[in-house]
Amino acid sequence: MPELSQRVGRFTDSVIRRMTRIADSCGAINLSQGFPDFDPPREMLEALGRVAFEGPHQYAVTYGAPEFREALVKKHERFSGLRYDAETETVVTCGGTEAMMCAMMAVCNPGDKAVVFSPFYENYAADAILSGAEPLYVPLVPPDFHIDTEALRAAFAQKPKAIVICNPSNPCGKVFTQEELMMIAGLCEAHDCFAITDEVYEHIVFEPYRHVYFAALPGMRQRTLTAGSLSKTYSVTGWRLGYLLGPAEAIEAARKVHDFLTVGAAAPLQEAALAGLALGDDYYEGLRALYTDRREYFLHGLDAIGLKHNEPQGSYFVLADISDILLRPAFSGMDDLGFCEWLAREAGVAAVPGSSFFREGGGQYIRLHFAREEATLKEALKRLARLNDGTV
Ligand code: GLN
Numbered sequence: 392m393p394e395l396s397q398r399v400g401r402f403t404d405s406v407i408r409r410m411t412r413i414a415d416s417c418g419a420i421n422l423s424q425g426f427p428d429f430d431p432p433r434e435m436l437e438a439l440g441r442v443a444f445e446g447p448h449q450y451a452v453t454y455g456a457p458e459f460r461e462a463l464v465k466k467h468e469r470f471s472g473l474r475y476d477a478e479t480e481t482v483v484t485c486g487g488t489e490a491m492m493c494a495m496m497a498v499c500n501p502g503d504k505a506v507v508f509s510p511f512y513e514n515y516a517a518d519a520i521l522s523g524a525e526p527l528y529v530p531l532v533p534p535d536f537h538i539d540t541e542a543l544r545a546a547f548a549q550k551p552k553a554i555v556i557c558n559p560s561n562p563c564g565k566v567f568t569q570e571e572l573m574m575i576a577g578l579c580e581a582h583d584c585f586a587i588t589d590e591v592y593e594h595i596v597f598e599p600y601r602h603v604y605f606a607a608l609p610g611m612r613q614r615t616l617t618a619g620s621l622s623k624t625y626s627v628t629g630w631r632l633g634y635l636l637g638p639a640e641a642i643e644a645a646r647k648v649h650d651f652l653t654v655g656a657a658a659p660l661q662e663a664a665l666a667g668l669a670l671g672d673d674y675y676e677g678l679r680a681l682y683t684d685r686r687e688y689f690l691h692g693l694d695a696i697g698l699k700h701n702e703p704q705g706s707y708f709v710l711a712d713i714s715d716i717l718l719r720p721a722f723s724g725m726d727d728l729g730f731c732e733w734l735a736r737e738a739g740v741a742a743v744p745g746s747s748f749f750r751e752g753g754g755q756y757i758r759l760h761f762a763r764e765e766a767t768l769k770e771a772l773k774r775l776a777r778l779n780d781g782t783v
Contacts, residue, residue, distance in 0.1 A: 402517045406747035410731060414741035420763075420771045423731075423741040425561070425707060426628040427762040431667070432674065435625060438666035442659045451658035454646045455483025455634070459661040462668040463634055467619070470593065470675075471604040473612060479639040482646045483661065485653050487591045487620035487633040492518050493652070494587045494616040494635055495553070497644035499524040503552035505587075506543070510536075510710075510748035512561040512589065527551055528750035533710075534701055536565040540574070547578045553585040554578075556605060559592040562748045562758045563710055564703025566600040576608045585641075586611060591620040591633075594675050595682050596705040606636070613638050616645070623707075623762075624678065625667040630660045682707055682761075685768065689761035692772035697779045707762045710745060714755035721783045727754040739774045 410423035430436065451459070460477035468474050475481055484490040491514060499505060501523030507515050509528040519526045527546040530539040554575065558567045567575075579586050588605045596602045606615040616637040622628040633656075635645050649655075686703065693700050699712040713730060716722060722730060727744035734757070735741040745756025761768060777783065 398520060401520050405513055405517075406728075407513060407743050410735070410741050410743050413732065413735050417736045417739075419735040419739045419741040420767060420774065421741045422759040422761070422763065422771055423735075423743045425760040425762055426622070427626045428764055428767060429626060431626045432670060434666040434670065435627065435663055439659075439663040442663045447658045447662055449658060451483075451655050451661055453650045453655045455481065455656065456658060456661045459483060459665060459668075462665050463619075464636070466668045467636060470602075471607050473604065473607055473636075475636045476639070480636060480642050482635050482642055482649050483656050484633045484635060484649055485656050486622060486628075486631040487589060487618050488514055489631075489649065489653060490618035490620070490633040490635040491515070491555075491587065491589055492521065493645040493648045494618060494637075494641075495519065495522040495524060495555075496648040497641055498553050498585045498587070498616070500552070504546075504549055506546045506551045506554035506584075508538070508556070508560070509750035510560075510563050510745075510753060511555070511750075512557055513747050515555050515557075518555075524552065526750075530750075531560070531563060531565060533563075536560070536563045536701070538571055538574075543575070543578065547582045547584070550582060551584055553587050555587050555589070557589040558605065559590075559596055559602065559705025561589075561592065561706055562708045562743070562745075563701060564706045564708050566596055566602065566704040569603050572603050572605055572608055576605070576611050579614055580610055584614070586615040587618070588615060589618045591618065591623050592706040593619070594624045594678055595707055596679065597683055597686060597703070600704040602705070616641055621664055621667060624675075625664070627660075627664070627667075630657070630664065632656055632660055632664055685761045685763070685765065688765055689759075689768050689772070692768065693775075696772065696776040698775060707760045709759050709761065710756040711742070711759055712755055713757055716778055717755075719783065727757060731757055738777050740771050 407424050414421035464475045464477045495518040499522040503524045505524040507526045529542045593602050606612045620633040701710045731744045742757040742759050745753035
């Protein structure tokens with residue numbers, strides 16, 4: 392066979408999604424890939440049933456059905472205060488994943504640099520490679536994951552084309568403060584740099600933290616591409632509905648990438664999702680309350696079994712520290728990847744090895760998520776308790 396593309400040789404498949412396959416193959420409780428095990432809002436399910444018979448079943452406009460785009464920008468304005476033009480300033484994509492890829496491809500030339508915080512959601516490394524950009528990693532320093540300001544300034548001194556900001560952050564659950572975002576905004580302004588933001592967890596933020604939309608900061612709307620998604624907000628990760636909002640010129644570029652990559656997101660699902668976008672404020676309060684409960688339940692459970700962890704401020708992920716466990720004879724020579732395989736196959740809980748989120752290191756962590764029914768979390772905690780009951 393002739394040689395395959397070198398570009399594709401530079402990254403592996405997603406470890407997160409690989410862990411889901413391992414979980415499925417051995418029947419482990421899947422706390423690796425982040426998606427809920429509860430139903431989307433009833434309104435959306437009823438709409439989906441109606442759409443089955445009433446359509447549409449053919450292509451929507453490549454960059455999103457007009458009604459869906461209108462509803463999206465309205466809903467976004469409700470929370471961010473920013474008004475985007477549905478006709479020119481948004482593109483509907485196959486999930487936030489495609490939105491991020493389109494954004495990177497739209498702004499980066501091969502050889503450009505892109506600032507990425509570490510730990511980071513693993514897609515960004517592949518996004519950078521496929522768009523030809525070289526990532527400049529800037530540490531978020533545990534345990535509170537504050538920005539290494541010196542490293543950030545040094546990265547900006549290298550004239551990056553874009554900075555990727557995942558807020559609330561996957562995997563560390565950090566919610567960037569207004570001050571931190573203002574500091575980043577100042578650097579973007581000073582160095583004429585784009586911001587590409589992944590804000591798919593915008594509605595999963597715990598008290599007293601608040602989500603600040605980066606594009607809403609002074610001067611940032613014109614240099615920010617905001618990726619959003621319906622996946623987490625409406626518990627429809629399989630519907631693959633995401634979007635990008637930004638200035639018309641950049642969106643026009645992103646639309647070209649999107650058009651030739653996927654043509655469009657599923658037309659019937661855009662139609663059915665209108666029912667979600669029309670939900671009132673009580674829905675979002677309910678979602679926050681639900682995840683606040685799950686977070687409390689799960690973190691207390693981890694405390695009870697003596698598994699050290701960070702304190703997520705947003706998103707539904709938590710990093711558990713396994714460094715002490717890896718020192719035990721039973722795990723001798725095992726890294727975090729091996730440990731996660733063991734955990735899935737032997738203890739029946741799937742997690743993501745921490746090293747897949749860090750530029751360097753991260754092997755002392757595993758990422759778990761709590762987007763699960765309480766009974767499922769209870770069983771998962773029971774199984775995780777085996778780590779500290781003296782048997783391994
Ligand atoms: N964001 C989710 C996670 O980190 C999964 C997203 C995906 O697999 N597309 O687990």
